[in-house]
Amino acid sequence: MADRRRTGLIESDCLMREDGVTQVGEGPRAAGSAAGALGGLTVGEVLAERYRLEEHINDDSAGRQVWRGVDIVLRRPVALVLRTPGGASAEEMLSAAVTASRVVHGNLIGVYDAIDEGERAYVIREWIDGTALRDLVAEEGPFDAERTTSVLHAVADAVSALHASGMAHGNVHPGTVLVAADGRVVLADARVDSTTSNEADVRSLGSLAYFMLTGHWPRAEAGRVTALPDGRRDSTGSLVAPRNVRAGVPTYLDDLVMDLLDPKLALPTAQVLTGELARLDTGERLLFGGNGTLRFVDETAPPEPAPRAATPRLLVAGGVALALVVSGLVLAVRALNADATDPPSSQPTGNPAVEVSATAAPQSRALNLTANQVRIIAPVGDRDNSSQAPNMVDGNTKTQWRTSGYTKSNFGNTDKKGIGILITLDKPQVVSSVKLQLSAPGAAAELKGGSADAPSTKAGDKTIFETFKAVEGAQPIGEDSGTTMVFSTDASTPYQYLLVWITELPMDPTESRYPYRVGVQEIVVEVQ
Secondary structure, eight states, rough: OOOOOSOOOOOOOOOOSSSSSSOOOOOOOOOTTTOOOOOSOOTTOOOTTEEEEEEEEEEEETEEEEEEEEEEETEEEEEEEEEEEEEGHHHHHHHHHHHHTTTOOTTTTOEEEEEEEEOEEEEEOOOOOOEEEHHHHHHHHHHOOHHHHHHHHHHHHHHHHHHHHTTTOOOTTTTTTEETTTTTTEOOOOOTTOOOOOHHHHHHHHHHHHHHSSSSSSSTTTTTOOOOOOOOOOTTOOOOOHHHHTTTTHHHHHHHHHHHHHTTTTTHHHHHHHHHHHOOOOSSOOTTTTOOOOOOOOOSSSSSOOHHHHHHHHBBSSSOOOOOBBBOOOOOHHHHHHHOOGGGGSSSOOOOOBBBBBOOOOOEEEEOOGEEEEEEEEEOOOOGGGGGGGGGGHHHHHHOOOOOOEEEEEESSSSSSOOEEEEEEEEEOOEEEEEEEEESSOOOEEEEEOOOOOOOOOHHHHHHHOOEEEOTOOOOTTOOOSEEEEOOOOSOOOOEEEEEEEEEEBTTTTTTOOOOOEEEEEEEEEEO
């Protein structure tokens, strides 16, 4: 018998969750998570003297196998997520299962056991008889406002519970949201790694709502069979609002989604967002069909007879803000993001009127960068096509700087782990955002900043890479970024030197020998 090591999960019937995958679909591929093939498993085989394999469901994008099985002790169906080898290579999966299992919530999938046998490791979790949200929308078409709000409320509630425990999900996606046959909405397949964050989860909730309303995912997924269609964009590359993709999307819901996706706006917490979605959810979760309008009447205010043309964006003073009521409740992320921790004395009392602050947020402006303000940084290996660097700031998307080609997305079998673009501003300035227009989706990068330049030499490049630190609030961007990559910052510290460090390359189907490369067509830096 193989030496088995359980990872400390308590076996019970309570609802817990794990870092496996759904049996009907998974989210975007996790970087560095590929596993080897699991051979030799057969229907009827019993693992850990308890879990009998009944049916091989699929192999997920991380190389793990998903099986439907039976717990022969408790006589209940289970899902088994298996990976080989076990040991150190499976440590992240197993430790994530242990961490996530501490959160008990009706919209999080249950986890029952996690075992490491050395040659393989597996997680035993709840079997869900249902359909992935991705497949449900593909089969039935985009959801109406009521269904969208109901599903989003359930998922946001699950995410809020995770955040309250100190854990981010990292993989909120139409493939990781299951709608069970009984109507229960379940979130699965967390990804616990260095790229996960609470802010990214909330941003992904906006992406999820956009997908339900339009059938399009606002972040392109390149190179996957199960990839979702990219969100529609206008001639400038900006995402088209749901109401411009599909008629009938209410303005308040359209505004909520676009505000959650706007990198220039501060995000509400998942808890605050869940509370507001609870107000919008009519209670009838018609997930498998049915129409209806949202009823968002504020009982504290008289009805407004005139129809509104647009949703105003307002900052509301004191506490968790409610958006304006104009023929119903209007949500705005700026209102949701108001400070929920103010003492009771600062909260509005008695008067139902909404107090509006007239203070405007600082306006950002784009810099006119010149050719001598950008250069290529390569601590290891060559500075790929460095003479093309001025193309990134010439205002012409038909010209570009391109990396060299590589055999793998992580720059091949070399010590080179990335390549950078150094941006030198005229003086230290508070940076609002850095936007890159790419030739293809599927790249990954991070934004760093520094206060001093270094010589344009190999040693100087190494100094820049080692001394520059992540810009405040600028989250690393993964391979699902699409062709427009935007780093939105919370920086209050002025920066004069910025480094866009590219860590993953997409595949260029026109190249055969060295197919991994990317082009940067334009860079735009906005400052306050």
